Amino acid sequence: MDGGLHRSRALCRTAGLRVVRASVAVTATTTIRVVGTAGHVDHGKSTLITALTGMDPDRLREERERGMTIDLGFAWMTTPSGMEIGFVDVPGHQDFIRNMLAGVGGIDAVLLVVAADEGVRPQTREHLAIIGLLGVERGVVALTKRDLVDDTWAALARDELVAALAGTPLAGAPIVEVSAKTRVGLDALVGALEAALAAAPARRVTGRPRLPVDRAFTMAGFGTVVTGTLLDGDLRVGEEVELVPGGARARIRGLQTHRRAIDVAVAGSRVAANLSGIEKDAVERGMVASRPGTLRPTSAVALRLAVLREAAVEQDEELKVHVRTAEVMARVSVLEKDAIVGGESAWVHLRLAEPIAAVVGDRVVVRRPSPSETLGGGVIADVAPVRTRRRDAIVALERRSAPTPLVRLLASLDIPRTASDAADRSGLDARERDAAVQEGLANGEIVALGDALAARSIATDARKRRSPSGG
Incomplete structure (x- = not known):
């Protein structure tokens, strides 16, 4: 790719990152795994990622001034065995759950972070619930700030953590005691991540690539850049893409994975795409870059909605719906009953206030907008549900799932x-x-x-x- 190295360096400067020479070539056959962080605010997620990778994922000045992650951050590493791992660092504060949801939809495993001196906290539990709703089945738990507590306190924190993990996808996951300050336990943590990711299934490839946009920015001299985790297929430099919803088209001028200019981006990898022919203001988080004509926007989806034990969903209630990086308000039509009580599930239609790009099989998380609360989630069974009798709709959805x-x-x-x-x-x-x-x-x-x-x-x-x- 002409100017690839120069473009790579410029992209890194824009993202506030140092430039290094690539030590591992990224090709169309390279397997790159993505890990998302989770955990309560100020439990050391960003500090731990910095210790592992040498990169500070907090890219906003406000984040560094406040010492708190607000939006998504990104970093990466090559493990001693040669495994490529990209990290999506998410905010832990309850005010930024929406940003957390935008970051964990395309991950292979989760790194749950719990501070040894504080133990399990409210956002620990909410993040665990979200992990379950999104179908994330593997992960590693880091018991951080080990240097701040003695052995007795650490043992109590571990026991509390084991109890909190029971009944979640991370029950039985390895718990590694670490200190980002002294670097104790970091090698063991990397080993545990490698083992968890080695068991992850290959990414689905349908031949219809989708890049859900989690960030868009402008780079002087190059134009619009979008980032996301690539799904369902590969993208190549020179290809035309369509931004859905909206239908705006652009051409891929350059691609990057982990600071390296590449010609082909592979499914499952973190990707930065330099787009020509489109202004940054025409792109926003929640849009999906795809091959023209392969993805249609929808204003309604159907799924079996599982409601968390302590929550409930009423007929025609207004909810906030999260699909991949998209966030939209919706009204719920419960097909089997008048409401869904905690711990139960039912088929629903979600009538979206604005169209989104979604496909069958995408995971959905629904939240109550005020007071802010995660209610439940499920897997999309239909992206074009038609109005019909409830019984007929349920039969059709049962067949689709x-x-x-x-x-x-x-x-x-x-x-x-x-x-x-x-x-x-x-x-x-x-x-x-x-x-x-x-x-x-x-x-x-x-x-x-x-x-x-x-x-x-x-x-x-x-x-x-x-x-x-x-x-």
């Missing part, structure tokens, strides 16, 4: 569609799509209609309507 790819694909073949379109509506990757199509054609449940496919029942009904005798 079935455990087998074929049943989910059949639910999307309610009208003739291409295999690719039906797979997108079903949340299937290319491998699952091809296997389901082959199985459906073989057993007769799917019928080919030219370039399209349809469920046999739909095709049969269509033939009956076209037949003069109706048979």
Whole structure:
């Protein structure tokens, strides 16, 4: 890429980072893992990331003056075994939960940080709940500030932490006692992170890349830069992208991962994309950069909403909805009952105040706007729900969330569609799509209609309507 090194250095200067020569080449086959922090305010998340990586993730002057993370911060490292890890450092204060949610949607594992001198605090518990709602299944717990407490106090803090983790995705996760000040335990922490990430599944690749934007800024001489965690496919320098919602188009002038100029950004990696042909004011957090025509905005989503034990959701209640980096107000229509009490779940339609870019399979977290409270979450089953009788809507959603790819694909073949379109509506990757199509054609449940496919029942009904005798 012409000017790649110069652009790389300029990008780093803009982000307030020092420039280093790349020691590991990033290619289309490189596996890069992303870890998000979680934990209560002032428990040492940013300090720990700085000790691990040598980079201060707090990039805003106000953050450094207040000694508190306000927005998302980023850092990275190469472990002794050669593993590439990017860190998304999130704020711990309750006033900035919205920023925390924007940062943890695309991570492979979580690094939960709990200070040994304070123990489990309110945002520790709320972050744990959010981790569960987002489906994050692996992580490591750092018991920080170990230099401030004696062995007896540390043992009490560990016991309290084990109790708090029970019943959460991090129950049984390794707990590593560390001190960012003395560097005690840091090597063990890196080893525990490596082990957790080694067990993480490969990132899903559908061939339709999405870059949910968590940050946009202008770089003098180069224009607009957006950052995010790349999902579902690769992006290349020179490609055209569309910003959804909105439909504005731009071309990728340059790409970076971990300060290094690259030609191809791989799914699952932290990416900075230099975009030409678009002004920074036309881009905002919550938008998604994708290949033109592959992603449509939606103003309604359907999901099975699981409500936290201490919360409740009322019929037609106004909620704040978080999907990837997007945040939007919505009204909830509960399909199975008049309300969802704590600890229960039900199918719902969320009618969004503004359109967002979302796909089947994306995780949703809902919060009450005032007083601010996390209520629950779930997995999107439909991004184009239609108004129909409640019972019919529930049956359709049950099929869309079935455990087998074929049943989910059949639910999307309610009208003739291409295999690719039906797979997108079903949340299937290319491998699952091809296997389901082959199985459906073989057993007769799917019928080919030219370039399209349809469920046999739909095709049969269509033939009956076209037949003069109706048979």
